[in-house]
Amino acid sequence: MGRTIRFMETILRDGQQSQIATRMPIEDMLPVLEDLDSCGLYALEVWGGATFDSCLRYLGEDPWERLRTIRSHVKNAKLQMLLRGQNLLGYRNYADDVVEEFVKKSVENGIDVLRIFDALNDTRNLKTSIRAAKEAGGEVQAAICYTTSDVHTVRYFVSLATEMERAGADSICIKDMAGVLTPEVAYELVGEIKAATDLPVQVHTHGTAGIGQMTYLKAVEAGADIIDTCLSPLAEGTSQPATESMAIALDGLGYETDLDVDKLDAIAKHFAGVRDRFLADGGLNPKVLEVEPKALLYKVPGGMLSNLISNLADLGASDRYNEVLAEVPRVRAELGYPPLVTPLSQMVGSQALMNVLSGERYKVVPKEIRDYVHGMYGRPPVTISKEIRKLIIGDDEVITRRPADLLEPELPKAREEIGMYAKSEEDVLSYALFPEQARDFLGRREDPFYDVPVQEVEVTIDVA
Amino acid sequence: MGRTIRFMETILRDGQQSQIATRMPIEDMLPVLEDLDSCGLYALEVWGGATFDSCLRYLGEDPWERLRTIRSHVKNAKLQMLLRGQNLLGYRNYADDVVEEFVKKSVENGIDVLRIFDALNDTRNLKTSIRAAKEAGGEVQAAICYTTSDVHTVRYFVSLATEMERAGADSICIKDMAGVLTPEVAYELVGEIKAATDLPVQVHTHGTAGIGQMTYLKAVEAGADIIDTCLSPLAEGTSQPATESMAIALDGLGYETDLDVDKLDAIAKHFAGVRDRFLADGGLNPKVLEVEPKALLYKVPGGMLSNLISNLADLGASDRYNEVLAEVPRVRAELGYPPLVTPLSQMVGSQALMNVLSGERYKVVPKEIRDYVHGMYGRPPVTISKEIRKLIIGDDEVITRRPADLLEPELPKAREEIGMYAKSEEDVLSYALFPEQARDFLGRREDPFYDVPVQEVEVTIDVA
Numbered sequence A, B: 001m002g003r004t005i006r007f008m009e010t011i012l013r014d015g016q017q018s019q020i021a022t023r024m025p026i027e028d029m030l031p032v033l034e035d036l037d038s039c040g041l042y043a044l045e046v047w048g049g050a051t052f053d054s055c056l057r058y059l060g061e062d063p064w065e066r067l068r069t070i071r072s073h074v075k076n077a078k079l080q081m082l083l084r085g086q087n088l089l090g091y092r093n094y095a096d097d098v099v100e101e102f103v104k105k106s107v108e109n110g111i112d113v114l115r116i117f118d119a120l121n122d123t124r125n126l127k128t129s130i131r132a133a134k135e136a137g138g139e140v141q142a143a144i145c146y147t148t149s150d151v152h153t154v155r156y157f158v159s160l161a162t163e164m165e166r167a168g169a170d171s172i173c174i175k176d177m178a179g180v181l182t183p184e185v186a187y188e189l190v191g192e193i194k195a196a197t198d199l200p201v202q203v204h205t206h207g208t209a210g211i212g213q214m215t216y217l218k219a220v221e222a223g224a225d226i227i228d229t230c231l232s233p234l235a236e237g238t239s240q241p242a243t244e245s246m247a248i249a250l251d252g253l254g255y256e257t258d259l260d261v262d263k264l265d266a267i268a269k270h271f272a273g274v275r276d277r278f279l280a281d282g283g284l285n286p287k288v289l290e291v292e293p294k295a296l297l298y299k300v301p302g303g304m305l306s307n308l309i310s311n312l313a314d315l316g317a318s319d320r321y322n323e324v325l326a327e328v329p330r331v332r333a334e335l336g337y338p339p340l341v342t343p344l345s346q347m348v349g350s351q352a353l354m355n356v357l358s359g360e361r362y363k364v365v366p367k368e369i370r371d372y373v374h375g376m377y378g379r380p381p382v383t384i385s386k387e388i389r390k391l392i393i394g395d396d397e398v399i400t401r402r403p404a405d406l407l408e409p410e411l412p413k414a415r416e417e418i419g420m421y422a423k424s425e426e427d428v429l430s431y432a433l434f435p436e437q438a439r440d441f442l443g444r445r446e447d448p449f450y451d452v453p454v455q456e457v458e459v460t461i462d463v464a
């Protein structure tokens, strides 16, 4: 028999995050958790990314409780989470004490594998979370944030992978958040990383540009060990290629998948009902299923293009679109080729827009860009030239240390501030990560009437 | 440089037929016909299939006029149509005189390539249209109707392809209408047909089951010359993989495509607007974009499954679904393994349903099945056993000749019947194919008020 290819199922995290804005409640998961656990899947991605924020903000769920619940039903498959390195689940650097504690508690509450990445691919920003994960007994999957640019060559990514291996990674993920990894690059990249390291390689892409299936196929042919797929009801489009489809195709091509496709089909039937509900109530916008090859043509992620279009429309400057589009790669190069992923894609887009609209390049510079040039986000792939640096931050000093080295411990203050509502260390961490949302959530938990409008309470009393 | 892979663009026929029920009017095509002609596409599929009926029935367009209009704008790309052999664009056998005249007029009005297939893969049903096409100077693409069953092996299809070559085919199409052709079978089948014939091989699949991109990739690796794709706005799901995406992926892998992707992108922008309009007014049901791997698991096309489900629901017998599903392959085997394509899929489904619900197998038999067993549709892939034949048609004789041999010429009668409205031989053919719709359409053309309700005419008079 052929080589075994394992699958990570994303429907509980990236699949639902990509298609239904992470609004799936635990109730939609409970009926099939045991089946998901016993159908041969290598791992379930269930936590991290936007799920934490969404639990607190929209679903009235304790994210830690969700994790424990899932763990209580899942005994065979690994539980995986996505972590933005020093940014954890947010977009700012947290102090090391928060990172250490958060990672430790993630493992304690049930996570097996932590997929850790940094938007700039600055491995210094992964250091603390990798160490903490290993200390807690978790498995570290270091993720390369895949992007295209003159400097993001196969050689560059391979050297990054070897750096990650030295930093203690147990496996490598090629994380293509924008769906721009083409089949031939996937083939080359996977082959080279397999040759240069001793680690399993997992590939993550999206169907947005209409090439995801081929990218996985070529990655597998080059030696990829695990692919990320989503059960058919929330597959393709902005999500991943379908689990059942990839399994059947690879099986036919002589690979082993260990998957019970009949069981997968039964689980898919459940999620088809969930999907239909979201489609009916507008929670699933059919636009997410459209094929959008633009990102491959313009080398700019689809989401960034639509952001620019809507920002320009808001400013009544839609006619400057082509100028801004041409300015994007220029700004990106000048800023040292940051990967075009959140929040860097938004930052580069804003700067390009301001450069065009203000009539003078870098006349207006958002605070985030100044912080970035100061080194507060980490090391750009290429050093920013003296001229551009001077233009943006004048003679200010640039931080050369790991940005989080500058941060004082944050947990003591968090503990104090949320003390009256926090019942556990996990609660404190929720507050440390998302103060407003956690305070709201924990407060409501304390007082069931907390968020009930006064008027409604009166009505209830009247009736009684 | 690598081998050249050519593309046939389907957005004007199969793409729009699959996603928006063939409702695209010529006005949506006109603005981009010249661009479609000059961006390197090998062919445009523009006619046949359901377009003819849809023009007459829903769009108030003369299908012949549409073809001539398109031809007047398209000088480089070949114009292609889909033809159901002796059934032309319908589901019954037409007499040879109709077939001959229809094919001749198709070429005269602008068609370059006729893709001709028979639902049973009975090449006798292709004979007349192939001969007529060649006489008219058209290019004949004989299409294998791809299906899966115990008898539909690679060897079977290869022998069919060689038979088609002997019958005069200029190229072979592997036509996978249900999207069930897996990558490994595509690879094997294309390779074997290329080895066994001297003809170009074109592959046609659908994205329904979530494997279409991989199937094309493997087909290309095995030597396929042309693939059928659809511009991104109506791509994937029940339609084909996206033209731009496949072009970029294949280009990256070292193949030549001759395509101008920037031009394709500009054309796609136009069709994105069309798509959005159909989506907004309900003409595009987002369900067509969903991934549905069921057809791969059950070896039964998705459309057939949903038909069964809704038929059973109508009959209040939804609880018998699994029994009917198990009966389908049994009936199919007993009927000589017909490909599960229209109308055979519906016929097999109905018979399976009646076998289960009536409590006795073949107690109730629809007229179509009796005709089929009589040989009126052609030769089944496998001869039907004496027992089953006897059960269905008793001691009746089975036709062993080509079914259309039994038909008297039909054009004289058609000419007479539609004489008062027909202004051309093309009009007569429209009537010969779709009498009701053509009479309505040609009548309306005669009298612009023909279909205006009396009440509205009165209102107009009142106002005046």
Ligand SMILES: [Co+2]
Pocket (backbone or CB within 6 Å): A014, A176, A177, A204, A205, A206
């Ligand atoms: Co992702």
Ligand SMILES: [Co+2]
Pocket (backbone or CB within 6 Å): B014, B176, B177, B204, B205, B206
């Ligand atoms: Co088709």
